Amino acid sequence: MSGAAVETAAGHAVGGNVSGTSAGPSRLRRRFRAWRLWIILALVLAGGVVLSLLTSTSADRTPLSAGNPSPNGAQALVRVLGERGVDVVQAPDFDSALRALDAQDATLLFFDPNEYLGAGQLAELRAAAGKAVLVEPTFAQLRGLAPGISQAGLVPEETVETGEVTGPRCADPAAEAAGTVSAGGLAYRGPVTCFPVTGGAGEPAGLFAAEEDGSAAVLGYSGLLANGTITENGNAALALRSLGSAGTLVWYLPVPSDIPAGDAPANPFSLLPDWVDPLLVWVVVVAAIAAFWRGRRLGPLAMEPMPVVVRASETADGRARLYQDSRALDRAAANLRAGTMVRLAARLRLGPGSTSAAVVEAAARSTGRPASEIDALLNRHAPANDSDLVTWSQELLYLEEEITES
Amino acid sequence: MAISSRLVLLAAAGAVAVVLFPGPVSILGWLGVLAAAAALDLALAASPLKVRLERVLPESARLDEDVPAALVVRNGSGRTLHAVIRDAWQPSAGQLQPQRRLTVPAGEARRAPGTLRPERRGDLRTASVTVRSFGPLGLAARQRTVPYPGTLRVLPPFRSRRHLPAKLRRLREIDGNASVQLRGAGTEFDSLRDYVRGDDVRSIDWRATARRRDTVVRTWRPERDRRVIIALDTSRTAAARILDEPRLDTGIEAALLLGMLAQGGGDRVDFVAFDRRVRARVDSAAKANLLSRLAGAMAPLDAELIEADFSLLPGIISSVSSRRSLVVLVTSLDAGAVEEGLLPVLPALLAKHVVVVASVRDPALDDLRSRRGSAADVFRAAAAERALLDRAAVTAQLKSMGAEVVDEPPYELPPKLADMYIRLKASGRL
Numbered sequence: 037m038s039g040a041a042v043e044t045a046a047g048h049a050v051g052g053n054v055s056g057t058s059a060g061p062s063r064l065r066r067r068f069r070a071w072r073l074w075i076i077l078a079l080v081l082a083g084g085v086v087l088s089l090l091t092s093t094s095a096d097r098t099p100l101s102a103g104n105p106s107p108n109g110a111q112a113l114v115r116v117l118g119e120r121g122v123d124v125v126q127a128p129d130f131d132s133a134l135r136a137l138d139a140q141d142a143t144l145l146f147f148d149p150n151e152y153l154g155a156g157q158l159a160e161l162r163a164a165a166g167k168a169v170l171v172e173p174t175f176a177q178l179r180g181l182a183p184g185i186s187q188a189g190l191v192p193e194e195t196v197e198t199g200e201v202t203g204p205r206c207a208d209p210a211a212e213a214a215g216t217v218s219a220g221g222l223a224y225r226g227p228v229t230c231f232p233v234t235g236g237a238g239e240p241a242g243l244f245a246a247e248e249d250g251s252a253a254v255l256g257y258s259g260l261l262a263n264g265t266i267t268e269n270g271n272a273a274l275a276l277r278s279l280g281s282a283g284t285l286v287w288y289l290p291v292p293s294d295i296p297a298g299d300a301p302a303n304p305f306s307l308l309p310d311w312v313d314p315l316l317v318w319v320v321v322v323a324a325i326a327a328f329w330r331g332r333r334l335g336p337l338a339m340e341p342m343p344v345v346v347r348a349s350e351t352a353d354g355r356a357r358l359y360q361d362s363r364a365l366d367r368a369a370a371n372l373r374a375g376t377m378v379r380l381a382a383r384l385r386l387g388p389g390s391t392s393a394a395v396v397e398a399a400a401r402s403t404g405r406p407a408s409e410i411d412a413l414l415n416r417h418a419p420a421n422d423s424d425l426v427t428w429s430q431e432l433l434y435l436e437e438e439i440t441e442s
Numbered sequence: 443m444a445i446s447s448r449l450v451l452l453a454a455a456g457a458v459a460v461v462l463f464p465g466p467v468s469i470l471g472w473l474g475v476l477a478a479a480a481a482l483d484l485a486l487a488a489s490p491l492k493v494r495l496e497r498v499l500p501e502s503a504r505l506d507e508d509v510p511a512a513l514v515v516r517n518g519s520g521r522t523l524h525a526v527i528r529d530a531w532q533p534s535a536g537q538l539q540p541q542r543r544l545t546v547p548a549g550e551a552r553r554a555p556g557t558l559r560p561e562r563r564g565d566l567r568t569a570s571v572t573v574r575s576f577g578p579l580g581l582a583a584r585q586r587t588v589p590y591p592g593t594l595r596v597l598p599p600f601r602s603r604r605h606l607p608a609k610l611r612r613l614r615e616i617d618g619n620a621s622v623q624l625r626g627a628g629t630e631f632d633s634l635r636d637y638v639r640g641d642d643v644r645s646i647d648w649r650a651t652a653r654r655r656d657t658v659v660r661t662w663r664p665e666r667d668r669r670v671i672i673a674l675d676t677s678r679t680a681a682a683r684i685l686d687e688p689r690l691d692t693g694i695e696a697a698l699l700l701g702m703l704a705q706g707g708g709d710r711v712d713f714v715a716f717d718r719r720v721r722a723r724v725d726s727a728a729k730a731n732l733l734s735r736l737a738g739a740m741a742p743l744d745a746e747l748i749e750a751d752f753s754l755l756p757g758i759i760s761s762v763s764s765r766r767s768l769v770v771l772v773t774s775l776d777a778g779a780v781e782e783g784l785l786p787v788l789p790a791l792l793a794k795h796v797v798v799v800a801s802v803r804d805p806a807l808d809d810l811r812s813r814r815g816s817a818a819d820v821f822r823a824a825a826a827e828r829a830l831l832d833r834a835a836v837t838a839q840l841k842s843m844g845a846e847v848v849d850e851p852p853y854e855l856p857p858k859l860a861d862m863y864i865r866l867k868a869s870g871r872l
Binding site for chain 1: 443444445446447449450453454456457460461462464465466468469472473476526528530531532533534541562564568569570571572574585587678681682683684688689744745746747776804806807810811812814815816817818819820821822823824825826827828829830831834838
């Protein structure tokens with residue numbers, strides 16, 4: 037851009053010719069300065085891309101997901117089941133889960149804490165599945181998949197604090213094999229209720245419940261399957277036995293897209309017309325263009341060399357503060373007295389060399405006040421505190437005014 | 443590169459397309475339209491590289507006046523130039539239209555008129571001119587900043603000029619036939635004239651009276667061609683602002699009035715501004731107009747935050763004139779600065795010259811002195827009394843050494859200094 041010489045009227049070439057003779061680095065720097073904005077923009081863009089690449093690992097973070105290796109996932113259990121010869125089918129959505137269940141007599145693992153599925157879908161699942169294992173099911177899910185089992189509330193806190201529930205106290209082989217399981221989650225009550233957590237009175241409720249015919253089982257605590265806690269107590273035994281009873285296991289965690297049309301709660305954003313999102317994007321684009329329009333300066337800033345200017349009475353103010361801070365009453369009084377004396381002497385035409393006694397005498401004659409009173413005011417008084425100084429200085433001023441007017 | 447509000451409006455109009463055909467296609471499509479339109483406009487814009495500029499500026503200007511500052515824009519490209527031009531004057535130059543719109547046909551030149559209203563005395567600068575050349579659609583522009591330094595010297599306002607006619611009249615009154623009022627109004631023989639009642643009998647020229655048989659008196663006029671040397675102190679004390687202007691500016695006003703008056707009185711005027719070195723100098727030997735030379739020399743002066751070196755003064759004065767002169771020292775009567783700087787060199791000056799010390803007096807001190815409402819007020823009054831007493835002591839000491847002192851508030855200083863000059867001239871002390 038600056039390669040061509042631009043001639044100003046003063047007759048000297050500015051640009052190529054001049055900068056050609058000047059040092060190389062300064063030219064480079066000038067070029068860099070001209071392109072700085074674009075370089076910074078490019079760097080920011082590149083940084084954003086790199087950052088998004090680094091953070092966008094498609095890791096599965098869904099709780100109890102078969103592919104999730106984190107403590108709340110269930111990858112460990114799925115791997116072990118696979119090694120034991122169970123064919124684990126991970127169903128990504130409702131349709132594929134149904135298809136997998138229809139194909140063979142299979143066990144269904146069902147965990148849907150968000151209640152994505154409706155009653156109709158649950159009935160379809162029940163019809164297709166040979167055996168359903170529900171994890172922390174809700175009331176509606178129980179009614180659809182295991183009507184013989186009912187909810188019995190949260191596991192009491194004192195039980196959770198002990199960390200484990202011993203003794204299946206039931207006849208289920210899977211529960212008997214486990215012996216002890218970790219405590220937590222919800223309690224259920226069914227035809228077969230194991231690991232009871234609520235008191236003896238009434239029907240007991242436990243962490244594991246099953247239908248009489250074995251068509252459905254309920255695990256009250258997702259920690260029994262999760263990677264983090266599956267090795268504790270007899271969790272693994274309970275999980276493997278209850279899930280590995282059939283040759284195929286369909287691992288189905290409903291996703292939002294499985295929500296049946298019609299009975300899903302209406303998302304308020306879905307009510308907006310479809311041009312709203314593009315319009316918002318376009319508004320951002322227009323705002324960026326407007327920012328560039330307003331932000332582009334017409335040439336560099338102009339410098340203003342400021343001359344030094346000091347307020348003249350600053351020294352007097354500073355001295356006054358020094359007097360006040362050090363409570364220099366005597367010095368302030370001496371200044372006021374001297375100033376008054378000098379002006380009185382001039383006013384009474386006594387000349388610069390006159391004594392204070394002469395000033396007092398002349399002032400007394402001029403005002404008609406007794407000389408002793410004026411002498412006390414001018415020479416004898418030493419202010420003791422601030423208020424005394426104020427009244428005394430005002431009296432000095434009155435005396436001056438009196439003599440000036442006379 | 444730059445864009446205009448039109449491009450933003452065009453982008454905003456794209457919202458309609460986005461609403462009618464939602465989706466990435468319309469967004470990207472409209473972005474493409476914008477980019478194509480801007481690129482087309484940029485390609486068709488006259489190249490700012492081929493623009494030549496010429497600034498039309500007066501040599502100097504007075505403060506308080508509007509200064510025409512036009513830019514002549516010569517379009518050397520083959521296309522019509524639609525430009526917005528900005529001359530980067532410093533803010534105190536008071537540019538009235540910093541951005542000017544201009545259309546220059548290919549190969550022609552146009553004048554972009556402009557006006558500066560300077561807010562400050564001194565050298566006002568601009569570093570560059572920026573040309574933004576829009577294309578025919580007015581959507582996007584090519585922008586280039588051309589380094590093109592320029593300077594406008596703004597002279598001091600010389601507001602005390604209004605005192606000049608009255609002071610010149612008084613100077614003429616003591617000139618020539620002034621023997622009626624003032625015995626000793628000058629020592630230079632001027633002419634003989636008839637005696638009128640009231641003339642001083644001592645001025646009767648008896649020899650001429652005997653020849654004419656009529657009483658004849660001699661008249662004198664003040665000496666002419668004496669030297670007046672004005673020395674202006676630009677040290678830290680000149681930076682103090684009193685009322686609404688720095689002490690330096692008041693000193694400049696006083697020096698200008700005195701210089702013009704002394705020139706009117708037939709004297710030769712030299713001017714020196716100094717602190718630790720000589721900052722400006724005007725020589726009486728040069729021919730050109732004194733006022734413009736004085737104002738031009740004073741315009742770029744600024745107070746420096748350093749102590750004045752008064753020991754320079756005898757050397758400066760003797761380099762100007764070896765004859766007896768009137769040395770007018772425009773400085774401040776702050777106790778410290780004067781006692782340590784001026785007093786030691788004053789005897790040497792006084793031995794040869796007449797010295798007048800002119801200083802700006804701060805009326806705020808008198809105000810502070812008589813305000814005694816609260817303890818803080820009284821302490822401030824005491825400090826003001828101390829400052830005034832110190833000044834009075836310094837003034838008394840200067841006077842006792844034989845110097846004249848003019849210590850006045852800002853607006854009074856120039857006429858009072860002129861009065862002092864007239865008084866000295868009338869009494870024949872120059």
